[in-house]
Amino acid sequence: MIRSLLVFAVFSLGAASFLAACSDSSSGSGAEAPPPVQAGKGGGPGEPKRPSIVVVYCDDLRYDVLDAPVEFPALAKLAADGVRFERSYVTTSRCCPSRASMLTGRRIGETGVRNNHPPAMPDLETIAEVAQKSGYRTAWFGKWHLPNPGAKAPAGFDEWAGYEGPGDHFDQRFTDQDGQSFVAEGHQADWIFDRAETFIRDANAAGQPFLLFVAPKNPHIPMTPAPRHAGSLDEVPIELPKTFQTERAALPRLEQDLRDRRSDRQGVETEDGMKRETRRYWELVLAVDEGVAKLDRVLAGEGLMASTLMLLTSDNGQMLGEQGMVQKGLAYEASIRVPLFGRWPDRIPAGTTTDGFALNIDLFPTIANVMGAKEPMGAAPGRDLVALATGEAASRDRFLYEAPNFGGRASIMAVVEQRWKYIRYTTPNDERLFDLRADPTESVDEAKNPDRRAVLERLRSEMP
Numbered sequence: 001m002i003r004s005l006l007v008f009a010v011f012s013l014g015a016a017s018f019l020a021a022c023s024d025s026s027s028g029s030g031a032e033a034p035p036p037v038q039a040g041k042g043g044g045p046g047e048p049k050r051p052s053i054v055v056v057y058c059d060d061l062r063y064d065v066l067d068a069p070v071e072f073p074a075l076a077k078l079a080a081d082g083v084r085f086e087r088s089y090v091t092t093s094r095c096c097p098s099r100a101s102m103l104t105g106r107r108i109g110e111t112g113v114r115n116n117h118p119p120a121m122p123d124l125e126t127i128a129e130v131a132q133k134s135g136y137r138t139a140w141f142g143k144w145h146l147p148n149p150g151a152k153a154p155a156g157f158d159e160w161a162g163y164e165g166p167g168d169h170f171d172q173r174f175t176d177q178d179g180q181s182f183v184a185e186g187h188q189a190d191w192i193f194d195r196a197e198t199f200i201r202d203a204n205a206a207g208q209p210f211l212l213f214v215a216p217k218n219p220h221i222p223m224t225p226a227p228r229h230a231g232s233l234d235e236v237p238i239e240l241p242k243t244f245q246t247e248r249a250a251l252p253r254l255e256q257d258l259r260d261r262r263s264d265r266q267g268v269e270t271e272d273g274m275k276r277e278t279r280r281y282w283e284l285v286l287a288v289d290e291g292v293a294k295l296d297r298v299l300a301g302e303g304l305m306a307s308t309l310m311l312l313t314s315d316n317g318q319m320l321g322e323q324g325m326v327q328k329g330l331a332y333e334a335s336i337r338v339p340l341f342g343r344w345p346d347r348i349p350a351g352t353t354t355d356g357f358a359l360n361i362d363l364f365p366t367i368a369n370v371m372g373a374k375e376p377m378g379a380a381p382g383r384d385l386v387a388l389a390t391g392e393a394a395s396r397d398r399f400l401y402e403a404p405n406f407g408g409r410a411s412i413m414a415v416v417e418q419r420w421k422y423i424r425y426t427t428p429n430d431e432r433l434f435d436l437r438a439d440p441t442e443s444v445d446e447a448k449n450p451d452r453r454a455v456l457e458r459l460r461s462e463m464p
């Protein structure tokens, strides 16, 4: 029912002609409502009747985390035990705008959160508010990075511990849902995963299903891992991206300016500096891997493994030398593509993979459907990722990436298809066309290739 409404909404958004253009021909007929959520047995304490949801929401974690020069066994297990979305992206790739879109299921034009300094939360219901109305116990622990002056807990959370702004990796001062302020000594990710463990045990003891966001700052800059991890990858060989040496003149003007500004390079000036930064980045992910292993132990110990949908994703990616830059917000794969793994043994077979597009705005309807939310989802444009994973729904043919306020001075938009990516820059105007299938590192601009004229014209026409 909800899914039908969503599909209808996608087609009924007259103002968003791009969405209609994006809808593949099979999405209308192929959008059968997924089977109802399986209710658990029993119902006493320790036996919740409804599935719970845990979202490990990392900060700046790249899509290729499982191809890193170090193994992350808990992350690999999570992906192997459920579904690995091979083509998962964010519709906008800076912290605040992407988080606003994830929480509300709306694109940047609807959230109004266009940069990392928005004046207020969007006037839209978040998935946490939907969850509360659906009888779920809700929590968020970690980096919030949306407007919450004075670190005041946002609406929709029974338990919350976060802070105002981007925060620090060590001895972070948190504020809880009651306004109590405290310092979590040590590496923030450790405290966050510990706090999540307590929440899961408490909710299970109360027999209440829950929606839990675990939001470590890792591996966001500064590249300062926990002491037990710092330097542990010093001997690991690092291969820089093929495009690290891309000529400055080959880049769009906007990106040439970024390359020139030392403040945008995060101190990376040399190959050795880039390799050092890359090692620290992956060291920051080691704490996430340990945290996920801890959550696995807790869920298993509490008897919640099979009935819990556990997702791991990120608010955006992070370029580690691609095009000679250390950036997000740009439209390159390393910036806009994110990991997305989902494990739900009751519904999703282990070893599932899909290359269908999965977007940050899809978490809202996905979680709402898992909860069996009664609230209508209105015009939320996302799609149910469980249905995508199980083959009950088709993928989009394309999606729109938007950074309308990049650095407060430019607009970067991209139409992304399975094979092609067309990027349009304004201020100054420019464009790029990449063949992601033949050129996954985005090394060759096809926009000036006369053989690609038809593709270029078609994708230009898809741009709103």
Ligand SMILES: [Ca+2]
Residues within 6 Å of the ligand: 059, 060, 094, 095, 220, 315, 316
């Ligand atoms: Ca981020």
